[in-house]
Amino acid sequence: MDFSLTDDQRQLQEMARKFATTELVDLAKELEEKNTPVPSDWMKRYGELGFLGMNIATEYGGMGVGNIEALLVLEEFVKISAAVAFPVFESSVGPVRALEHFATPALKERIIPAVCRGEKIVAVCMSEPAAGSALTDLKTRATKTDGEYIVSGQKRWCSGGGHADGYVVYSRMSDAPGAKGIGAIFVEKGMEGLSFGEPEQLMGFRGVPSADIFFDDVKAPLENEIVPAGGFGKLMEAFDLERCGNATMCLGIAQAAFDYALEYAQEREQFGKAIIDFQAIQIKLADMAMKLEASRLLIHRAAQQANDGLPSVRDSSLAKCFANEISREVCGIALQVMGAYGYSKSYGMEQRLRDSWGWGIAGGTIDIQKVNIAASYAGRRFNQRG
Known part of the structure; x- marks a missing residue:
């Protein structure tokens, strides 16, 4: 190894x-x-x-x-x-x-x-006003006719909403209950009946546009079908790789926070010496470094064990959940090491803390990842509706 x-x-x-x-x-x-x-x-x-x-x-x-x-x-x-x-x-x-x-x-x-080539942008549309963690409750429907799909419904929290050129839309494509009726259709910007809400104003993620998306009987050709009804499992397999990306976004943000705090601690002097010479700062830096290294190993293991295909739900959820949590912790500690400078917008640390918090919500919350992890070890899915 x-x-x-x-x-x-x-x-x-x-x-x-x-x-x-x-x-x-x-x-x-x-x-x-x-x-x-x-x-x-x-x-x-x-x-x-x-x-x-x-x-x-x-x-x-x-x-x-x-x-x-x-x-x-x-x-x-x-x-x-x-x-x-x-x-x-x-x-x-x-x-x-x-x-x-x-x-x-x-x-x-x-x-x-x-x-x-950088000529088109593709986004994913999953969540809805009443379907977030309970994704199989989604109501957006893609109805197949003789020569096309008719898409109707509303999506929320779509990163790229209103900006992307095309959307992978998770949709109900049959009357089968729950996941069995869900597939995905590709809807392109400019199609008649497609419209967008006002851009979201979020705590972080500035520069990553997000908006509600409305499908008012949008007509999409049959070739735009990605997976038919019953393909929800396939979609989530692909989404497991996105979780590794989510984890890497957290890791990179946290690594930058650590690097900045480490440099600052060696330059900032108090009581006549650099603050890194104080044991309390050394312990904070060591705690951050251990969390970063552990996170990187979990992420790379998930990607490697997929043999460059799609990771398992266990590996991807372990990597995402851990990275989501440690990113918030590392950015918070780094901000504290820098004191008032960390709290100032001029130095970028508060931005890292705001952005790190968002990734633990996007792509499946931290709590949902823990449910996935427990289910993978128990060998069965848990009924959250009972």
Whole structure:
């Protein structure tokens, strides 16, 4: 069992780190201040450099590398900010991978290469006003007719809502109860009957647009079917990889917080010496470092044991849950180490704390991950409705 990165992986990691630290810092500040997403010219540059859909097959415009490689790049980007990293997240471990695994060949060829070039953005629509953790209660319906699907309903908390060019819409596609009736359809921006609510104003995630989405009898061609009714399990398998991406977003944010706090502690002097010389600060830094290393191991194990396919629900939930919790803790400790400077918007630490909190809600809450973990060990699903 080898825990070290290969030469190729280290080279890719260093390339991503150099690009992120030398070119994305000012962009990250702009996105945070204006609450706007990565502009189209930057998206195309991401694509030209190969940072979008890296682990997608080469036949669809990706680099064909493994999931770990994609996560290594994602971590370097999110150290700068979640906003500049989000396109990498969506294209490498997000809804595009569901298209790659399950969509029709015609849909794959039309959408995925454009995503890898930075010309299109794809988002996922899962939650609804009355269906969040209880996702199988969703009411959005895609009704199949002779030549098309008719999609009706409402989605909420869609990252990319109103901004993305296409949406993987979890829908009720038959009258079968619960998960058995759920599949997914691809709906494209500009289709008649598709509209969006006002942009959400969130505590964090600035630069990652979110809005309600309304489907008023939207007509989608049959080739836009991703999985039919009964395909909910397949969708969640693909979503397990997104959980690894979510965990990596947390890890990168927390690693950046630790790096900043470590540097600050060596420069900040009180009582005539650098504060790192105080045992209390040393213990805080050690606690942060242990949590970061443990989180990274859980994430990389999940990606590796999937053999570059789709991780298991146990591995992905363990990785996500742990990363979600430690990111909040590490960012909070780092802020405390910096004192008033950490609390100031001028130094970016409070932004990391705000963003880290959101990832423990997005993609399945921390509590839901713990239910998944317990169920995987018990060997059965628990009825939350009883």
